[in-house]
Each structure stands twice: as structure tokens, then as C-alpha cells.
Amino acid sequence: MYKTPGFIDVTASDGHVLSAWCAGPPAATRSLVVVQEIFGVNHYVRSVCQKLADLGYRVIAPALFDRVSRGYERGYSREEAQEGMAIRRQLDEALALDDILAAAALLPGRKGIIGFCMGGALCWQAASRSTAFDAAVGWYGTGIAADLDARLNCPVQLHYGDKDHAIPLEDALQVRNARPDVEVFIYEAGHGFGCTERASYVEPAATLAWQRSLAFFDRHMDGKP
Template sequence: MGETIRLTSRFDGFEFEAYHAKPTDARRGGLLLIQEIFGVTDHIRELCDGFAEDGYETIAPAFYDRLERGFAADYSPEAIQKGVQHSQATPWEQVVGDAQAAIDALQAPVFVTGYCWGGAATWLVACRGMGVAAASAFYGRRISELVDETPRCPTILHFGKADASIPMEKVDEMREKHPDLPIYLYEAGHGFNSDRRADYHPDSARLGRLRTLQLFALNGAGRSEI
């Protein structure tokens, strides 16, 4: 359904690729969808296509293009390690600049969602990005690095109760820092939204998606002709 486009980062002027999926019917809004550590994979493109079917013009930037053009890893231990290395070599300031380029390319209202590394990046964009109507972050382990920052827009967080990489103490810290922030817990582990991962939990994935779409609907998503 989608196509590859090029965007220019607001951070350093770097030109990078992004997957772009347009709705085929009435448009509800724009959506920045942020990848896991694995890059813009088939799974990420499928998520973009799914949101486009729901009426959201969706862009998924290739945040690792400076390190490796077209990076899309599988789920082997070697690929996971490489994805972790790429994520650690990608500064948050750069992420904000790349994300802003995608936001600016979309017509308001613009929403943000992301998974894993992208969950933390979603939190970051909600805190520092301009022109974001609402954000929905899934199992962002590195949110704990950014917990002292405050979102500028309505934001919700999703975590699996059995996620070994995100102890409940970290989630409790987020609650203490942001007592009014909706945090949803699921009977699942890390990566429960991805049907490519061992922790995939269909019921939790459906519920998380429903809550995300409800958040968007409450914060400006509407229907207009393309």
C-alpha cells in the first residue's frame, strides 16, 4: 500500500528515507509511527498500512539511515544485538529532529505511536516535539532515562506485566513522576504487539490498539475527504 519517501532532518539537514502509507478513504489525521530497534521492517510497514486503513496518513522514518541505509533486522540474537547498537548510537536530539521532519510533512492533527525503542522515542517526541496532538507509547524501556521530562500533549503508556526488561519499579517511578498520566498494564511480556515476537499477545495487542485509536479520536482525529 505504501511507498518510500525522503525527508530532511530538522537536526542536521540529513536526508533519510521513510515509509509512507496514505488512507484510501476519508482521512482522520496524520501519524508518526516509530520503529522498534529492528528498523523499518515488514512488521512496521504492515502497522503503517493498518493505520492507513483506519484513516491515518502514516509515516515511519528510518531513524538508522545514518548508520545503515535500509536497516531491517530479523529477530535473531545477532540482529537484536545490532539493533541495540544502532539505537545506542542514535542520539535523542537527532531522533527529535528526524521525527519533527515527519510531523511537519503531515497535515494536522498529527499523532505519534511507537514500540520498544520507538516507545521511548514516542515519549521523547511528546515532550519535545512541536505540533503533536497526542501520543501512545508501547513498552518503552528507555523512558526511564527521560522520566523527568513532561509531555506537551495527551499521552498514554502501555507495558506488559511480565516484561523482564522493564521492571514494575520503573513503571512505578513513572507513575510517581506523572501521577495523572494513564499507564496501562497488560497480561503480557515485552513486544506483545508484534506477531513476529515470542511475546506476542493478540488480546493485549488489540486492546492497546483500541486505546490508541480512542486517544486519537478524543484529541482531534476526524474524517475529511482526501
């Protein structure tokens, strides 16, 4: 049984050992992988894990940047964002997905995945390139409009801001129009609107997006935990 909450070691299929924040009841009937932004498994990501753990989920947040910079964790200044983007450019997304799947393999019960920014894009990949999850939710995930032909293996819900500097509104609309099988919601907000520690936080949009995300998991993961 893992000590919770806290960091544990996860071994990926290629032998890489990464850290992951783990929280929630070890015997939960439902579990979630939380996929980080470019700022690492920082205080905000850990707070999201605790929010979900308090609802009864077993939760794990793999430190995907460990392959480039072990223990990376930053705040939200312009300089830190630039540093995070530089590390993301060095990250092999196929290996990041392997790390996500290795973390998911440690979870009990039915499994979902939720991610933010970079993590939102990786949720789309996890839903289309694996069969590990029963539901996937991505918040302001970049690059999805370039992967519209993906074959999804579980239900997916996506959240966008209409003033996102990183994702043109046209991309969000393109995803919504091209994929009627995907729930797509667009809010009056910019990038990172759900993060309580960013200047771009928009409480009404974040609250509604959380309500929709949790209801989505309820619908596709056999009722409330």
C-alpha cells in the same frame, strides 16, 4: 502527492536525508508518525502503517537508523536483536527526534505519534521536547522512568508488560504513580507483546492495547478520520 504506500525521502533540519515509509490518503484530516523498534522500518512496522492507513490516517515511519546504517531492516532473532541494540547505542537520540519532526512536518491535519520499544521512548521525548503532536502513545518504551519530570506538551498514553525483561515492572509502576496526567496500562505480557512477528506476541494484550490506543487518538484528534 506522494506515491503511497512506499518509501520517500525526508530532509532533516541538519540536511541529513533519510528514507521513510508513507501510506494512507494524502488529504487525511489526521496523521500519525510511527516510530520503529530497533529492527528498522521492517515488515512489521510497515504493516502497522497499513493498519492505520486503512483507518484513514496519513502515516509516515521514518527510518531512524539511516544515520548509522542506511536501509537497515531485520527480523527478530537473538542475533538480530543484538545487532539492533548495537546500532541504537550509536544513534544520537536528539538527531533521531529531529528526523521524527522532519517526517511529521510532511503530514497533513492534526498529528499524533505512536512508537514501540525504542520508538515508545522517542514518543515520550517527542511529546515533551516538541509541540508537533496532539497526542502520543508509547508501547513498552524504555527509559521513561528516568525522565519523570518531563513537561509534556500533549496527552500521552503508555503501555507496558508486567513480565518485560527490558523494563522492570517497578519502572512501569513508578511512571503510573508519579504521572497521574499520563494514561498508563500494564498487561500480563512481556516485551514486544504487540508485535505479531515476535515470539513474545500476546494477542489479548495486543488487541486491548490497540483498542485503547485508537480510542485515545479519537479523543484527542477531533473524532474519527
